[in-house]
Amino acid sequence: MIALVDPLSSGVFLSSALRERGQDRLHVYEERFSGAARSDASAPVLIVSGDTAETVAALRRRGVRHVVPGSEFGVALAHELAAALGLARNSDETAAARRDKALMGEVLRKAGVPCAGQASAATAEELTRAVRRLGLPVVVKPGQSSGSDGCRVCWSEAAAVNHFRDIHRQMNLVGLANDEIYVQEYLHGEQYVVTTVSLDGRHVVCEVARTVIEELDGLPVRRYNVSCQSLGEAEQEVVSYTLDCLNALGVRHGAANADVRLTGEGPRLIEVNARILGPVLHPDPYFAAFGDSQQHVLAESLDDPAAFAARVRQPYAPPQVMGKAFVRCWDSGVLTAVPGLSSVRRLPGFHSARGLPHVGQPVRKNTLTKGRTGIVYFVHPQEAVVQESLKELNRLEDQGALFRISAGPATGSGRP
Numbered sequence: 001m002i003a004l005v006d007p008l009s010s011g012v013f014l015s016s017a018l019r020e021r022g023q024d025r026l027h028v029y030e031e032r033f034s035g036a037a038r039s040d041a042s043a044p045v046l047i048v049s050g051d052t053a054e055t056v057a058a059l060r061r062r063g064v065r066h067v068v069p070g071s072e073f074g075v076a077l078a079h080e081l082a083a084a085l086g087l088a089r090n091s092d093e094t095a096a097a098r099r100d101k102a103l104m105g106e107v108l109r110k111a112g113v114p115c116a117g118q119a120s121a122a123t124a125e126e127l128t129r130a131v132r133r134l135g136l137p138v139v140v141k142p143g144q145s146s147g148s149d150g151c152r153v154c155w156s157e158a159a160a161v162n163h164f165r166d167i168h169r170q171m172n173l174v175g176l177a178n179d180e181i182y183v184q185e186y187l188h189g190e191q192y193v194v195t196t197v198s199l200d201g202r203h204v205v206c207e208v209a210r211t212v213i214e215e216l217d218g219l220p221v222r223r224y225n226v227s228c229q230s231l232g233e234a235e236q237e238v239v240s241y242t243l244d245c246l247n248a249l250g251v252r253h254g255a256a257n258a259d260v261r262l263t264g265e266g267p268r269l270i271e272v273n274a275r276i277l278g279p280v281l282h283p284d285p286y287f288a289a290f291g292d293s294q295q296h297v298l299a300e301s302l303d304d305p306a307a308f309a310a311r312v313r314q315p316y317a318p319p320q321v322m323g324k325a326f327v328r329c330w331d332s333g334v335l336t337a338v339p340g341l342s343s344v345r346r347l348p349g350f351h352s353a354r355g356l357p358h359v360g361q362p363v364r365k366n367t368l369t370k371g372r373t374g375i376v377y378f379v380h381p382q383e384a385v386v387q388e389s390l391k392e393l394n395r396l397e398d399q400g401a402l403f404r405i406s407a408g409p410a411t412g413s414g415r416p
Helices: 011-020 031-038 052-061 072-085 101-110 124-134 157-167 233-248 283-290 294-303 305-312 341-345 383-398
Strands: 002-005 025-029 045-047 066-069 118-121 138-142 152-154 181-185 190-199 202-216 219-227 254-263 266-273 321-326 333-337 350-354 375-380 404-406
Touching: 002 011, 002 072, 011 025, 011 283, 011 294, 025 031, 025 052, 025 072, 031 045, 045 052, 052 072, 066 072, 066 294, 101 118, 101 181, 101 233, 101 266, 118 124, 124 138, 124 157, 124 181, 138 157, 152 157, 152 219, 157 181, 190 233, 190 294, 190 305, 202 233, 202 283, 202 294, 202 305, 219 383, 233 254, 233 266, 254 294, 283 294, 283 321, 283 350, 283 375, 294 305, 321 383, 341 350, 341 383, 375 383
Parallel strands: 002 025, 002 066, 025 045
Antiparallel strands: 118 181, 138 152, 138 181, 190 202, 190 254, 202 219, 219 321, 254 266, 321 375, 333 404, 350 375
């Protein structure tokens, strides 16, 4: 039996991938997600009590042989439970660094892996000293969160201090208080996302993608990703650097995804997440482009290590290019129509649209990369075709031609 901890976000599809392979699954939820647990009929459910020993005993009785995070929320608990059960897991020594961005940079630096200038600040005074040492601009964000939550590019000392005060001690997206705020030097260059699956320290690269990010009043907004069909010299450098980061951070088992900027001095890590890529990424367009998905490769590593070992020796060479756009509404209110969807469906390479809001649903302007108002996928043999279709989608979105919003109560969490 395989236990998935907090199987939210793309963890839903990881559970499906394991079910397709005939694997017994147990969905382990923290008590804060008891509502999701009660509505989960896809697998047996265990809600974690405050007593870790009791939870470990319950997992042992059920014969659990792997404990895997099903989302960012479950990363720390999955490691803790796997350690208590004596199961395969990532390095214990660097567990905290895989969640805390400041510790992550320290571990890389000690391992001799080049990394960005950084600091951690618990007071406005510490933040000011960090900004003066690192130089402007800087990125100020929570030390432990995800989905660009609380992240802002600050071009002045005053802006950095104001943002610190806005997010300090606030509850972040993963349910932790922002007691320490992370400050990182701004990295110039193209940004990549590299997704991997590892087993016994051997890594398979599932996807290498370029990311288009725009700033909206200092907020980094991820517009779309375009996968690389082949790895040129720059991409090979990014991949090699990413694997060095995984090794330094003790990522030996399971899924990971890394955001890396290719600067003039070489690749520099933004962050590594020791889990499957989110937010809620459907595997079908990945199969169309790559012949597999990260969720299914991870399921294979847990179920058939020999097949995974053979995969390690295969080169990265996806047959098609995939692009995915994180669609957003730029107004808050009630969705009355999606007039631009028919135009999007006619764009070359259109594969599917997932998670779009329903007509009549309240929506809220949101810059977070959580897929709350949908993700549109394109798959085509030519990268240029995918790029043009994504740009046209963005144009429709920015002109207000995709969604029609009427004034009304907009509910839902997420910072604007």
